[in-house]
Amino acid sequence: MNILLTGGSGDLGQILCSRLLAMGHTPIVIDVRLPEQINPDVGYFDASILDREALHLAMQDCGMVVHIAAWHGIHEYRQERDAYEFWDLNVTGTFNVFEAAAREGIKEMVFISSTSVDDQNGLYGHTKVLGEKIAGMYADRHDMNVITLRPRAFIPPWNKAVYRDYLEWARWFWSGAVHIEDVAEAVCLSVEKLASRERLPAPLTLVVDGAYEYTDEELANWDIEGAGSTFKRHYPQYYALALTNDLDPAEKPHKLDISATTEAIGYKPKFSLGSLLKELAKYGPDGPPPPL
Ligand SMILES: NC(=O)c1ccc[n+]([C@@H]2O[C@H](COP(=O)([O-])OP(=O)(O)OC[C@H]3O[C@@H](n4cnc5c(N)ncnc54)[C@H](O)[C@@H]3O)[C@@H](O)[C@H]2O)c1
Numbered sequence: 208m209n210i211l212l213t214g215g216s217g218d219l220g221q222i223l224c225s226r227l228l229a230m231g232h233t234p235i236v237i238d239v240r241l242p243e244q245i246n247p248d249v250g251y252f253d254a255s256i257l258d259r260e261a262l263h264l265a266m267q268d269c270g271m272v273v274h275i276a277a278w279h280g281i282h283e284y285r286q287e288r289d290a291y292e293f294w295d296l297n298v299t300g301t302f303n304v305f306e307a308a309a310r311e312g313i314k315e316m317v318f319i320s321s322t323s324v325d326d327q328n329g330l331y332g333h334t335k336v337l338g339e340k341i342a343g344m345y346a347d348r349h350d351m352n353v354i355t356l357r358p359r360a361f362i363p364p365w366n367k368a369v370y371r372d373y374l375e376w377a378r379w380f381w382s383g384a385v386h387i388e389d390v391a392e393a394v395c396l397s398v399e400k401l402a403s404r405e406r407l408p409a410p411l412t413l414v415v416d417g418a419y420e421y422t423d424e425e426l427a428n429w430d431i432e433g434a435g436s437t438f439k440r441h442y443p444q445y446y447a448l449a450l451t452n453d454l455d456p457a458e459k460p461h462k463l464d465i466s467a468t469t470e471a472i473g474y475k476p477k478f479s480l481g482s483l484l485k486e487l488a489k490y491g492p493d494g495p496p497p498p499l
Pocket residue numbers: 213214215216217218219220237238239240254255256257274275276277278279280296300319320321322357358359360361362
């Protein structure tokens with residue numbers, strides 16, 4: 208099936224292109240920039256989702272849309288984009304994508320939202336709340352099957368515009384996070400579910416978090432045997448490595464409830480603190496080479 212990826216030249220879109228191809232689909236990207244590496248098996252529209260004509264053209268022959276394009280947390284945090292720009296891309300852009308899909312008869316939609324919808328003071332979060340409302344409205348009015356994913360932050364370690372090196376990323380990941388590969392997996396599982404064309408009884412809104420070696424009980428009784436004791440129980444071989452790299456074994460990760468996501472699409476994240484420690488031990492502060 209041809210699947211349109213809005214913002215498909217970005218970090219998530221690039222991983223999805225490879226994965227969707229491996230699943231036998233044809234990704235079609237609409238983005239205001241082309242990716243560094245052009246894949247001959249992917250279709251590209253060098254255009255904005257604010258250009259309604261281009262959006263309709265890009266949707267021709269598509270059976271599904273994964274709507275990714277948005278300004279996100281980093282653009283608000285660094286004050287790179289203002290409220291008008293957030294509104295234009297995240298709200299008007301989302302409306303354009305859903306309206307064009309409705310007019311083109313596309314019924315299957317994945318909308319990438321964010322856990323930032325819970326940030327009551329944030330500009331970004333507010334535009335995602337509005338985006339979710341638009342998605343829900345189109346599901347109702349146009350009989351669309353919509354899966355909305357709410358990942359927590361997932362900027363990958365190889366994004367050098369954000370992380371100097373793997374260690375800087377690791378320090379951020381330390382307190383609980385999700386790896387971009389797990390987010391891509393959640394999108395692919397959503398695509399698979401929607402591709403079956405089975406009618407969803409209601410639109411799904413699913414939180415996407417990473418994997419944890421710590422049990423809920425351990426998190427509830429964190430370090431009951433002394434600072435760093437829970438960490439030491441799971442990763443004794445990495446205790447010294449953590450200290451050397453300024454990663455605090457006593458810091459308690461914040462884990463999100465993904466039980467609904469597992470139940471709805473079979474999502475089981477793979478990348479955990481254990482995975483991070485293994486990569487740090489193997490590759491050092493530069494981390495593993497980025498995927499092609
Ligand atoms: N990265 C995170 O930590 C994170 C966390 C939660 C949710 N999200 C959501 O995931 C999605 C994107 O994630 P990402 O990490 O791949 O971001 P990214 O910034 O790497 O990619 C976004 C892409 O959108 C494109 N774009 C910008 N304006 C456009 C326009 N007018 N028309 C078409 N394309 C346009 C950009 O060129 C870019 O390629 C967003 O919806 C974001 O809100 C991201």
